[in-house]
Amino acid sequence: MAAVTYLCRAGGYAVLRAVRTPPFVDALLRNLPAPLFAAYVALALSRQDLSAVLAAIACGLAQARWRNLGVSIVAGVGAMAALRWAGM
Template sequence: MLRMDVLLAILGMAAVTFLCRAGGYAVLRVVRPPPFVEAMMRNIPGPLFAAYVALALSRMDYAAWLSALPVALVQWRTRNLVLSILAGVGTLAALRYGLE
């Protein structure tokens, strides 16, 4: 059953997200950021992702910790994020469900 309040909340959040991103793109088309800001924007996704992963791993079991190793290895060797994720998910599934 469709709830109007939930639908309006989702549409409102989507609109705000779009406006925030579009505003950033519009500003960066007109204003040239300093070199250090450009470097920061280019390099921030890696450390931010590492922070999310570290927090998640701190709350997980040994299978998740062991699954992080194939992810790092596949990413290092192939530079392919999709293959890295598949390696991690496959390893985690094998460790969690294969050992039962």
């Protein structure tokens, strides 16, 4: 299984190195991860309760303010713990 996964990834790099992709494909590959991540997060949050949504907002605000992934994780986990402790 690991070998197949490695070959798929290595094959993709080999193909992209050998073949010149059109500018549209370059732009798509460069900008696609952020919308995919946003869709995954939105779907996960839509299936959670209010405390999870509020903790995610705290996490996003911390990331926007400090631009530090570690701080945003601590803020989100701390907010979730505080909300659960408060009974939400």
